[in-house]
Amino acid sequence: MNIKKCKQLMMSFFVLTLIVTCLAPMSRAKAASDPIDVNASAAIMIEASSGKILYSKNADKRLPIASMTKMMTEYLLLEAIDEGKVKWDQTYTPDDYVYEISQDNSLSNVPLRKDGKYTVKELYQATAIYSANAAAIALAEVMAGSETKFVDKMNAKAKELGLTNFKFVNATGLENKDLHGKQPEGTSVDEESEVSAKDMAILADRLITDYPEILDTASIAKTKFREGTDDEMDMPNWNFMLKGLVSEYKGVDGLKTGSTDSAGSCFTSTAERNGMRVITVVLNAKGNIHTGRFDETKKMLNYAFDNFSMKEIYAEGKQVKGHKTISVEKGKDKEVGIVTKKAFSIPVKNGDEKNYKAKVTLDKDKLDAPVKKGAKVGKLTATYTGDDKDYGFLSTDVSGVDLVTKDKVDKANWFILTMRGIGGFFSGIWGSIVDTVTGWF
Known part of the structure; x- marks a missing residue:
């Protein structure tokens, strides 16, 4: 090997070493820039009052959300109650479809009698606490006449609230294949509701902002359906992070879990400590099938409450x-x-x-x-x-x-506008004269 080639090789080696040396810190910095590692297909965490995102992972990707779909059903119900279109004591009698779904023991349900009368309040509590699927469909029928028409309302409301990556296909979040061949018209048997983690955070934020009373119900760890009747049954909350349950976390008071074969383990939580309310979303959390979503949520909540506090900027x-x-x-x-x-x-x-x-x-x-x-x-x-x-x-x-x-400003009358026009005219002339004279010197 001649000296010239040797020098070229040495120079190439030097440049390569320099590049590797420069890139190595960058790689470490990039890894260090992610404050936590959430083991889920997608996740997001925000502070509710400001909308500040504290953590995000694949948050814009649309994914199945399972029973977290019911958050939209709850929003529309609370809106209808607020507008006087539906009343809490209004009664509903199940049709064949709702009755059939309510008897499916493979789904989360409260069994409904075919000739029974159920108040909107009862159906709402069963939906929000126990994630009862037939109860959610019943509420859809109360509000829109049919689940098919209600799905149209869901998608319209999502757009109105500012969601951009969404598709609601039923009122429950079930896979349509579980609806006994009676899925809403216009949807196929292999579909289910899909929403991005970011859009779920927007929905959760609007739900607790517009209708904070949702937390009064969503925070109930366990209660009974139709207590004191022959139909009485326990209704434990699937949100195990609530006070008194197995994954209890201080400050958690909502909001909604969800799981299907395709969605995996999902959870939208909200917790408040020291004047700071945080909302988290995990889609398809990994790990233990029963507690994985809570383990990943705990990571985010710990990071938020250990590292952030509210500061007044203005x-x-x-x-x-x-x-x-x-x-x-x-x-x-x-x-x-x-x-x-x-x-x-x-x-x-x-x-x-x-x-x-x-x-x-x-x-x-x-x-x-x-x-x-x-x-x-x-x-x-x-x-x-x-x-x-x-x-x-x-x-x-x-x-x-x-x-x-800060103040009101009335419209100026014709005289003021005229005088301003005259002033502007003479101001323009004077400016031209000044410019001309200045040019002489």
Whole structure:
């Protein structure tokens, strides 16, 4: 080998060594950037009030969600109750379909009599606590007349709530093949409801925000169906993380489990400690078939409560530097102050307070008079500037706080607008004169 070739080989070896040396720390940094390892096909964790994502894994991938589907059924029921379209004491008598499903002992169910009368309240509790499938279908029929029509309502509501990766095919989350050949029209026997972990977090957030009373029921560890009657039966909650159950975790007060052959072990939880409410979702958790979803959820909750606390970034009614006002067209005032509608707090990692900066997103650059006091003009969120991995926020619809107008601005009358026009005209002339004269020297 001649000296020239030897030098070339040595140079190549040096460059290769340099590249490997540079890449090795990067690989370690990338691995270190994931704070926890959740053993599931997909997972996400958020702080509820701000929508701040604390952990995410394959969160945008649409996957089967099993009985967590019932969270949408519960949302639509609580909405119907709130709007007066359905009443808690309203009664329902099972049709052939609901009766047949209720007698299937291979599914989670409370047996219903064919000639029985059941209140909406009873069916709701059976659905939310025991994940009773026939009870969920019964509620669908109460609200929409049929499960087929109810599925349309589910998908429409999902879109309205801001979900983007979803497909609801029944009211229960069962695989359609388990519905005795009577699955909703327009769906096939081999389908089941599929939603991304991120969308499930959005649904959970809206459910407990819009109807916090859901937690009064979802937090019941065990109760009885039709207590004191011949049909009395125990209804234990499948959420084993509730107080008094085998996987008890301090602060957990909801929300919904789910499992099918294709979905695996799934769980949407929510827990609150020290003024911070966290929502977690795991899809197809691995490990022990009975406790795997709770083990993986515990990892996320431990990480959240051990490392984060709520910090107020801006108080209610405060202006944000660089965005204190917004222009107003044809108003008595040419601009109006904008402030936070409510206090803006986010979960901040311990010792990391200085790495969070305010981020303002305005709906438009200027407003047209008249402008009402308290009119929404944008959103205030926050960006992270530190070295740790940042997952951002859940979505623009549920993240941060609104920025609103501080005062009202009436529309200017014709005289004011005319005088402004004249002033602008002469201001323009004067500016031209100044520019011309300046050019002489």
